Amino acid sequence: MTQVVTRFPPSPTGSLHVGGARTALFNWLYARRMKGKFILRIEDTDTERSTQASVDAIFEALEWLGLDWDEGPFYQTRRFAVYREHVQKLVDTGHAYYCACRPEEVERMRQAAMAAGGKPKYDGTCRHKNLGAGEGRAVRFKAPLTGTTVLADVVKGSIVFQNDELDDFVICRSDGTPTYNFAVVVDDITMGVNTIIRGDDHVMNTPKQIQLYKAFGVPLPLFGHVPMVLGKDRTRLSKRHGATSVTAYREMGYLPEALINYLVRLGWSHGDQEFFTREELIGLFNLENIGRAAGVFDIEKLSALNADHIKAAPPAALVAPLAPFLREKGIAIEADPRAAKVIASLSARSKTLREMADQAFFYFEEEIRPEPEAARKFLTPETLPLLTAVADALEALAEFSEEALEGVFKGLAEKTGLKLGKIAQPVRVALSGRTASPGIYEIMAIIGRERVIARLRKAADRIAQAG
RNA sequence: GUCCCCAUCGUCUAGCCAGGUCCAGGACACCGGCCUUUCACGCCGGCGACAGGGGUUCAAAUCCCCUUGGGGACGCCA
Numbered sequence: 001m002t003q004v005v006t007r008f009p010p011s012p013t014g015s016l017h018v019g020g021a022r023t024a025l026f027n028w029l030y031a032r033r034m035k036g037k038f039i040l041r042i043e044d045t046d047t048e049r050s051t052q053a054s055v056d057a058i059f060e061a062l063e064w065l066g067l068d069w070d071e072g073p074f075y076q077t078r079r080f081a082v083y084r085e086h087v088q089k090l091v092d093t094g095h096a097y098y099c100a101c102r103p104e105e106v107e108r109m110r111q112a113a114m115a116a117g118g119k120p121k122y123d124g125t126c127r128h129k130n131l132g133a134g135e136g137r138a139v140r141f142k143a144p145l146t147g148t149t150v151l152a153d154v155v156k157g158s159i160v161f162q163n164d165e166l167d168d169f170v171i172c173r174s175d176g177t178p179t180y181n182f183a184v185v186v187d188d189i190t191m192g193v194n195t196i197i198r199g200d201d202h203v204m205n206t207p208k209q210i211q212l213y214k215a216f217g218v219p220l221p222l223f224g225h226v227p228m229v230l231g232k233d234r235t236r237l238s239k240r241h242g243a244t245s246v247t248a249y250r251e252m253g254y255l256p257e258a259l260i261n262y263l264v265r266l267g268w269s270h271g272d273q274e275f276f277t278r279e280e281l282i283g284l285f286n287l288e289n290i291g292r293a294a295g296v297f298d299i300e301k302l303s304a305l306n307a308d309h310i311k312a313a314p315p316a317a318l319v320a321p322l323a324p325f326l327r328e329k330g331i332a333i334e335a336d337p338r339a340a341k342v343i344a345s346l347s348a349r350s351k352t353l354r355e356m357a358d359q360a361f362f363y364f365e366e367e368i369r370p371e372p373e374a375a376r377k378f379l380t381p382e383t384l385p386l387l388t389a390v391a392d393a394l395e396a397l398a399e400f401s402e403e404a405l406e407g408v409f410k411g412l413a414e415k416t417g418l419k420l421g422k423i424a425q426p427v428r429v430a431l432s433g434r435t436a437s438p439g440i441y442e443i444m445a446i447i448g449r450e451r452v453i454a455r456l457r458k459a460a461d462r463i464a465q466a467g
Numbered sequence: 468g469u470c471c472c473c474a475u476c477g478u479c480u481a482g483c484c485a486g487g488u489c490c491a492g493g494a495c496a497c498c499g500g501c502c503u504u505u506c507a508c509g510c511c512g513g514c515g516a517c518a519g520g521g522g523u524u525c526a527a528a529u530c531c532c533c534u535u536g537g538g539g540a541c542g543c544c545a
Contacts, residue, residue: 011545046544103543110542119469119541138543156472157484165470165541173543180545203471204540227473227538234537262479265494269480272493291480294538298478301495311508348508359506409504424504436506 004036006195008062008069009184011043012054015245016061018297019199019229019237022263026197026226028067029264029285039191040069043184045076045177061246065256066278074191076183083178086186086216087139087171095215096171098131099140121167139172141182141212149207154224155290156200161207169208181205185212193221197287200225201236224287227267227294237297249302253325253352255313258306265305266295275308307351315343318353325357331364338363341446345438362432363446368455370433375462378435383426384463386412390427391456400449402441409440430459 006027010020031038040062044050055073062069090096101122110120122140131137143166151159171182178186188196203225213220231241243249249259261276268290270276276284310318319339326333333339342363343356350356362368370379379387393408394400413420424440431452437443444452 009545013545043545049544099543106543114468114541117468121541140543159471161471167541170543175543177543179543184545199539200472201539202545205545225472230538232478236539266479272481274479274494293473295480296478298495301479304495307508346507349506413504419504421504428505434506438506440504 002194004031004034004195005039005191005193006031006036006197007039007041007188007191007193008067009041009043009187010058011046011049012051012058013046013049014054015057015247017237017244018246018249018259018263019244021061021065021246021259022229022266023198023226024062024067025065025260025263026224026268026285026290027195028069029281030195030197030287031070032282033285036195037070038068039074039193040072041074041076041187041191042072043076043180045180045183047077050077057245057247064250065246065260071191074187076178076187079183079187080177082190083172083183083186084176087178087182090141090171090215091139093215094142096139096141097127097129097168098133098137099126099168099170100129100131100134100137101125119165119167122169124168127168136174138170138174140168141171141208141215143168143208143211149210151203151206151210151223153203154222154287156203156225156292159203163207166207166211171212181208182212185209185216188221189213189216189218195222195224197224197226200227224290226290227292229266230294230296232296234294234296241297242299253354253356254302254306255309255321255353257313258302258309261309262302262305266297267291275305275312277312303351310347310350310353310356313347315340315347318343318347318356322353322356322360325353326360326364329357329361331361333360333364336364338446345442345446349438359437362434362437363443365433368431368433368458370429370459370462371435374429374433374435378426378429379459379463380426381463384460386416386418386423386426387430387456387460387463390423391453391460394449394453394456397449400445402445405441405444426459427456431455 008024008027010016010024028038030036042055044055087096091098106122109123113119113121113123126140127142144163147163149161149163149166151161153159169181170179172178187193206223210220229237231237237244243252246259250256257278260278260281264276264281264285265274268285270284270289319333322343323332323334342360346356346359349359389412390408393412397404397408409420409423412423416423425435428437428440429435431443431447447455
């Protein structure tokens with residue numbers, strides 16, 4: 001059994017989007033599962049549109065997702081000698097020929113073919129001219145005119161193409177650069193790639209590539225075409241559907257584990273299981289359970305999964321990923337001993353890290369500025385004595401623990417005849433500035449006695465001044 | 468225009484290949500309820516789908532055909 005070799009070949013013409021991330025993920029998972037190799041290759045032959053910034057963005061996204069590669073990154077622009085050599089090989093064996101037709105002429109042929117009710121194709125004018133290399137001449141592949149090409153696809157099954165649908169496509173442009181279909185095949189052959197998992201927008205390229213493999217006389221790789229990711233309107237996911245870049249999801253506060261879980265689950269299944277860790281995925285992923293139908297990207301479900309991954313993560317592991325979101329608010333938590341406890345108190349309440357940062361803010365805030373609505377409702381002359389009473393009791397408390405705190409509140413409730421909520425809500429607003437927060441004893445224990453008392457007194461002062 | 472692919476709740480899907488155990492299961496969302504110091508979490512319940520039509524069969528979500536709908540591809544882009 002030979003080792004599985006997969007690859008991810010993005011073209012650096014923009015940031016890594018979720019669709020691309022998913023195919024990268026499938027390839028990576030399959031390689032890891034099969035104890036194979038995963039290769040990264042940058043397809044930058046389109047020098048007009050390729051940028052270094054895009055290359056960097058792709059690395060950044062892949063690293064964030066934790067998709068590491070075993071070989072590469074290879075750059076196609078540095079492999080022109082290899083392509084030239086392979087072009088020559090095909091010309092020498094009669095599988096390719098030079099073509100002197102101008103682009104305008106080819107365009108006319110296409111129109112003509114289309115008008116005749118067929119597929120736009122090159123008409124083979126130079127096929128038998130036996131032209132040599134020359135200025136302005138491209139190289140075309142001599143495609144079979146009859147018969148069929150069969151794609152044995154692992155996810156879609158067998159697909160049969162009529163060869164007369166194919167035309168003599170260009171493999172080398174007149175400027176000497178290789179075209180996509182040619183470069184991909186040469187790369188995959190020379191790099192030893194034997195498993196190609198890619199979006200099904202590539203199925204129509206496959207018969208051309210299969211013919212190339214045959215012309216080179218090498219065995220075919222395993223092909224698996226995975227369905228596209230669609231937007232809400234069921235068209236190919238694009239910027240009009242909102243955020244599509246992987247890094248945008250990081251900025252919205254999604255965990256890489258959650259994005260991975262969501263993306264894999266969109267188009268692959270393992271029975272009814274919804275939640276997967278990275279390790280589980282490596283142990284379970286296979287090609288057989290990839291679905292055949294395209295899927296709609298649903299950020300709601302991503303959010304739900306993100307919430308699950310936040311809940312499942314050890315709080316301490318969330319400190320680093322959460323830190324940037326609080327830093328935006330001027331708070332540094334990396335070295336703060338309270339950070340893990342704060343996260344623990346919030347992890348069941350946050351769908352994203354950004355949400356968590358918003359909720360965590362009050363723990364670290366120097367001075368609480370209660371939300372006006374909350375203050376109007378709970379910081380009133382009637383509640384002032386309660387706040388003071390709690391502050392006084394806390395000062396006298398021997399041990400500042402959640403249990404002891406509970407005792408204070410229960411005792412006060414009994415003494416005043418008030419329901420617990422009547423006491424807790426004003427205290428909550430005084431401490432957090434809001435009407436909703438984690439448990440009152442919990443936040444008090446985290447904030448600490450001194451600060452709690454200070455916040456309580458401060459709130460009492462506010463009421464006194466206002467009154 | 469030509470070619471290719473796809474089709475189960477609003478969405479992601481299980482089931483389909485090896486037809487009966489499916490008046491179709493799970494998840495997200497939504498709606499109730501419970502829990503409760505708030506908000507969440509959690510738990511319980513509800514709503515909700517085999518695109519349509521023909522076959523084959525004792526029996527079809529599962530197999531075949533057609534229709535419809537959707538997606539994708541047709542470059543000296545990748």
